[in-house]
Amino acid sequence: MITLYWSPQSRAVRMFWALEEIGQPYELELIDIRAEDRDDPPDFLAASPLRKVPALIDGKVKIADSAAIVLYLADRYAPGDLAPHPDDPARGEFLTWLFYTPSVIEPAITEKFCEIPSNPTAYPWGSFEKMLAALEARLTDREWIAADHFTMADFMVSGTIDFMSNFDILDPSAVLKSYTERCLTRPAAIRAKIKEQAATKALAN
Structure with a gap:
C-alpha cells in the first residue's frame, strides 16, 4: 500500500491527483507541518530528511519532492503512458x-x-x-x-x-x-x- 504524507494547504495536496492518475490504492498520513513541537514518524523522516511534504512510501521505496515522486509513480505504475519509456525519443x-x-x-x-x-x-x-x-x-x-x-x-x-x-x-x-x-x-x-x-x-x- 502506498502511503502519502501530506498536510493541507501545501504542495502535498497535488499528490492526490498524481495518485488518482495511476489508479493504485493509497492511504494518507497527516504531517502537521505548522506544529511547533513536531513528533514526526520515523518512516516519514527516512523518506524526507528535510521534514517537508509531500513524501511517499511504497513498500521499501521512500521518496520526497513532488517531481521525484511523480517520476517514480509514472515509471513504476504507468510506464509508456504517464512517462515515456527510457528508450523513447x-x-x-x-x-x-x-x-x-x-x-x-x-x-x-x-x-x-x-x-x-x-x-x-x-x-x-x-x-x-x-x-x-x-x-x-x-x-x-x-x-x-x-x-x-x-x-x-x-x-x-x-x-x-x-x-x-x-x-x-x-x-x-x-x-x-x-x-x-x-x-x-x-x-x-x-x-x-x-x-x-x-x-x-x-x-x-
Whole structure:
C-alpha cells in the first residue's frame, strides 16, 4: 500500500491527483507541518530528511519532492503512458518539462514575488518573463507539454500555472488557460479534488 504524507494547504495536496492518475490504492498520513513541537514518524523522516511534504512510501521505496515522486509513480505504475519509456525519443523532452517546475518556474516565482532583480545571464531560470515566454512558445499549437499525450510533466506544469493564477501571480493567456483547463478537467484531477476536500473537512471535524 502506498502511503502519502501530506498536510493541507501545501504542495502535498497535488499528490492526490498524481495518485488518482495511476489508479493504485493509497492511504494518507497527516504531517502537521505548522506544529511547533513536531513528533514526526520515523518512516516519514527516512523518506524526507528535510521534514517537508509531500513524501511517499511504497513498500521499501521512500521518496520526497513532488517531481521525484511523480517520476517514480509514472515509471513504476504507468510506464509508456504517464512517462515515456527510457528508450523513447520523447523521454528527453518529458524530463525537461517535468523538472521545469522546480528548476525554472518556482525560482522565477520567488524572483517575482520577492522582487529580486532579474539576472537572465546568471540565473539558470533566466527571468520570470523568459520562463513564461518559453512556456507559451512550447504550448502554442500543442495539446500537451511533452510527448503526444498527457504525462506527469503536464501534471507538474498545469498545476503550477493554476497555482500562479489562483494567487494572482499570473493572468494566464488564452494558450495557458486552455491548456490548464484541459489538464484539470481530467477525471483523475476531478476525483482528486473531491478526495482532498473530504480529507481536509475530516480534519476540521
